[in-house]
Amino acid sequence: MKRSYRGVVLLSLVLFLNIVCTQQTVNAYYYEKYETVILFCGLNLLLFPVAFWIYKRERDVK
């Protein structure tokens, strides 16, 4: 079995983006920039399907 850490690296990247987006969401909220809050909240929500897709793709590859 060939070992590939691509999925691990990609998911780590996704989680990093998650942290950044969450931080930006909260910051923008306290600066009352509500459009920015919605933007980063949307990005954060989008990252979950992306993460799930990466996970599924790496799981099914054999």
Next chain:
Amino acid sequence: MGQGHNVNGDSKANNKNGKIPFDEDNYTHNIHKDNERSLDRRSFMKLMAGAAGVFAVSTLPWGAIAAKELAGFGNKKYTAAKITDISEIKVGEAIEFAYPGKHDSALLIRLGENEFKAYQNACTHLKCPVFWSKEQGEMVCPCHHGVFDPKTGAPTAGPPRRPLPEIVLEREQGAIIATGVKRYEA
């Protein structure tokens, strides 16, 4: 493998006395210490995907509140109410009124010829009624000597730490009209 009834020496060495510990499924010796802490790649990726889900859910409340603010549900609606005629209040004087409800006492101060300020005058410390001190040029709370700046409503001395809520004013045909209360902003 035969258990117990195998009598040759070779088998005896492998099976001890043929009983303990015998090689089969059991409920007491099934913990494999070598494996119990192993985290394989798939479990790790599963964990990461789950974490992404948790992050997504955790930002939902912020997004919801932001959407609410943008849609304008956060702003209360106030009905405009006439406070007084301009001719009835001299420069440097103040009058008390009630806005928005009849029990929400408030203070209108005429700071200059065309400068009016109005605040809800319940002290932000313990709700004592703040009065306008013409001599000091400040709003003073008699209970614990809290002092507020009449230009901004910000506390300048004493125990209060939050500003007085400012009332939005408009001038209309020689009268002062209250149209709303500014939102509290820290």
